[in-house]
Amino acid sequence: MKLKAILVFLFLVVGLIYGDEKATKTSKAKESSEICKKCKCNPDEKVINCSKKGLTKMFTVDDWSALEEVGDEYEILRMDHNLLDEIDVPFPTLKSALKIIDFSHNKIKKIVKNAFTNLSYVEEIDLSYNDIPTEALKPNVFEGKYSADEYEPIKTLKILKLSFNLLHNFDDDIFEHVMHLQELHLDNNPLQVIHPSLMSAFSDIPQLTYLNLSRCELKELPDSIFHPFKALKVLDLQGNLFENVPTKALYYAKNVRELYLDDCPIGDLNEKNSFPVMPNLEKLSMTYMQKLRKISHGAFAGLEKLKELRLSNNHHLSSIEDTAFTFKKDDETETIWPPLRKLSLDNNNLTTLTSDVFIKWEEMEELHLHDNPWICDCELNYVLSHLMPIVNRTTPHLIEHIKCAEPPAYKDRQLMELKNEDYHLRCLDKYGRHPENDSALLVALLIGVLLGIPLTFACILIFKRLFGERKGAAKYSRAFYKRADMQDDMHI
Structure with missing residues (x-):
C-alpha cells in the first residue's frame, strides 16, 4: 500500500511539474510572439485562432519564428472575419504541420506568388467570402516545392474553397500545382458561362470527388464539362438558371452519387426534358423549383439506383405520373422501379398520389407527405x-x-x-x-315528400269546399231546362 501511495504521489508531482513547464512555455510564447499576443494560441487543440481580431496585415517571418521557438505545434490557423485586403507575405517554412488555413470573410483582392509553397502539410485552404477577381488568381499562387514527378505541386492540398468571390473565369493552368484536389468550391461566383479555359483547367484535377458550381448564374453547361471527373461523387448545381435538365452534360457524370438542382427554373419533366442514364446516382434534390408543375412519363427513367429523392417546396407541382420513375433494362420486358428509401413530397401542390408511382412503399425509411392540398x-x-x-x-x-x-x-x-x-x-x-x-x-327530399302529401290533400279539400257547391247548382239548374221547339216560336 505504501509503495502504491508513493507511486501515485510521484505521478502527481511529475504531472504538476510537466503542467507547470507547459504553462510556462505557453506563457513565454504569448510574451515573445506577436501572433499569440493578437490571437488565441491553444497548443492542446493545436489551433491558432485569429478570428475577428481586426487584423489588417499578415504575420511576418519574425512573428512565426518567435512562436516556433517555444516548440508548440499547430495544425489549424483561423484568420477569418478580419480586414485583410491581400495576402502579401508567403508563409515561411514551419515546424508546425499546418493542415487547415481559413482566410474566409476578409476583403482579399490580391495574393502573392508562392503564398503557400512552404506549407508541406496543408490539406485545406479557405479563401471564400472575399473580393478576389479573376486577374488576382494566378497558377503561381498555388506553386509548391520542386518535385521530379510533378510540376511544383502542393501534394497534400485536398480542399480548396473559392466561394463568394468575383471570379468570372480561370486561367487554364490554375490547378496545375494542385492536381490532387478532391473538393473544389466555386459557388456564388459570377461565372455566367463556362469558358474553354476553365474546361481545360478541370482536366488537371481528375481526382475531384466534390464539385460545387451552385449559384454561378449558369444558363447551360458544355456537353463534356464533367468528362474529366471520373471520381466525381457529389455535384452541386443548385441556384443556377437552367430551364431544362442539363441532360447532355450529366451524361458524362457517370459516377455521381449525389446531385443537387434545387432552386433552378427547370420546367415540367418528361421524356424530352429528363435525366440521362446515371447508373450510380443515389440521391437527387430538386426543391424550390417554381416552374415545375408536372412530372410525366420517363422523367427519371435513367436513375435505376435512386435511393433518396427530395421534391419539396415546389409550390406548383401538382401531378406525378405513374410511369415517371419506371424503366426497363435492355432485352427485358419487366417494369422496374428505383429502390427508393427516402422520399420527400412535402410542401407541393399535390392533390392525389397513386399506388403505382412506386412499387415497394413498405421499404421506405422516410416518407414526407405533409403540407399538400390533398x-x-x-x-x-x-x-x-x-x-x-x-x-x-x-x-x-x-x-x-x-x-x-x-x-x-x-x-x-x-x-x-x-x-x-x-x-x-x-x-x-x-x-x-x-x-x-x-x-x-x-x-331533405324525404321530409319534403312527407310534408307535401298532407298539404296536397288539404289543398284539394279546401278547393272542393270553396268551389264544389257552385258547380253542383249549375248542374241542378240545367237538369230542368228544356229548349223551345221551332214551331212554338212560329206560333208566337
Whole structure:
C-alpha cells in the first residue's frame, strides 16, 4: 500500500511539474510572439485562432519564428472575419504541420506568388467570402516545392474553397500545382458561362470527388464539362438558371452519387426534358423549383439506383405520373422501379398520389407527405390505407400536417384521423358534385315528400269546399231546362 501511495504521489508531482513547464512555455510564447499576443494560441487543440481580431496585415517571418521557438505545434490557423485586403507575405517554412488555413470573410483582392509553397502539410485552404477577381488568381499562387514527378505541386492540398468571390473565369493552368484536389468550391461566383479555359483547367484535377458550381448564374453547361471527373461523387448545381435538365452534360457524370438542382427554373419533366442514364446516382434534390408543375412519363427513367429523392417546396407541382420513375433494362420486358428509401413530397401542390408511382412503399425509411392540398376522395384511398401507416412509422412528428383540403366535409381533417376511424373515401362524380352531401339531400327530399302529401290533400279539400257547391247548382239548374221547339216560336 505504501509503495502504491508513493507511486501515485510521484505521478502527481511529475504531472504538476510537466503542467507547470507547459504553462510556462505557453506563457513565454504569448510574451515573445506577436501572433499569440493578437490571437488565441491553444497548443492542446493545436489551433491558432485569429478570428475577428481586426487584423489588417499578415504575420511576418519574425512573428512565426518567435512562436516556433517555444516548440508548440499547430495544425489549424483561423484568420477569418478580419480586414485583410491581400495576402502579401508567403508563409515561411514551419515546424508546425499546418493542415487547415481559413482566410474566409476578409476583403482579399490580391495574393502573392508562392503564398503557400512552404506549407508541406496543408490539406485545406479557405479563401471564400472575399473580393478576389479573376486577374488576382494566378497558377503561381498555388506553386509548391520542386518535385521530379510533378510540376511544383502542393501534394497534400485536398480542399480548396473559392466561394463568394468575383471570379468570372480561370486561367487554364490554375490547378496545375494542385492536381490532387478532391473538393473544389466555386459557388456564388459570377461565372455566367463556362469558358474553354476553365474546361481545360478541370482536366488537371481528375481526382475531384466534390464539385460545387451552385449559384454561378449558369444558363447551360458544355456537353463534356464533367468528362474529366471520373471520381466525381457529389455535384452541386443548385441556384443556377437552367430551364431544362442539363441532360447532355450529366451524361458524362457517370459516377455521381449525389446531385443537387434545387432552386433552378427547370420546367415540367418528361421524356424530352429528363435525366440521362446515371447508373450510380443515389440521391437527387430538386426543391424550390417554381416552374415545375408536372412530372410525366420517363422523367427519371435513367436513375435505376435512386435511393433518396427530395421534391419539396415546389409550390406548383401538382401531378406525378405513374410511369415517371419506371424503366426497363435492355432485352427485358419487366417494369422496374428505383429502390427508393427516402422520399420527400412535402410542401407541393399535390392533390392525389397513386399506388403505382412506386412499387415497394413498405421499404421506405422516410416518407414526407405533409403540407399538400390533398383531395380526400376515392383516389386517395391507397394513401389513406397503406401510406399513412408508413408515414406514422417513419416521420410521426409530421403526421398532423397531412390534411384534406377538399371536399368541404373533410376540409382540415387529418388523414391519420380518417385512417383511425376506418373511413373509406368516396368518389366525386364527373360533374364535380360532392357525394358526401347526398345523405343530407336525401333526408331533405324525404321530409319534403312527407310534408307535401298532407298539404296536397288539404289543398284539394279546401278547393272542393270553396268551389264544389257552385258547380253542383249549375248542374241542378240545367237538369230542368228544356229548349223551345221551332214551331212554338212560329206560333208566337
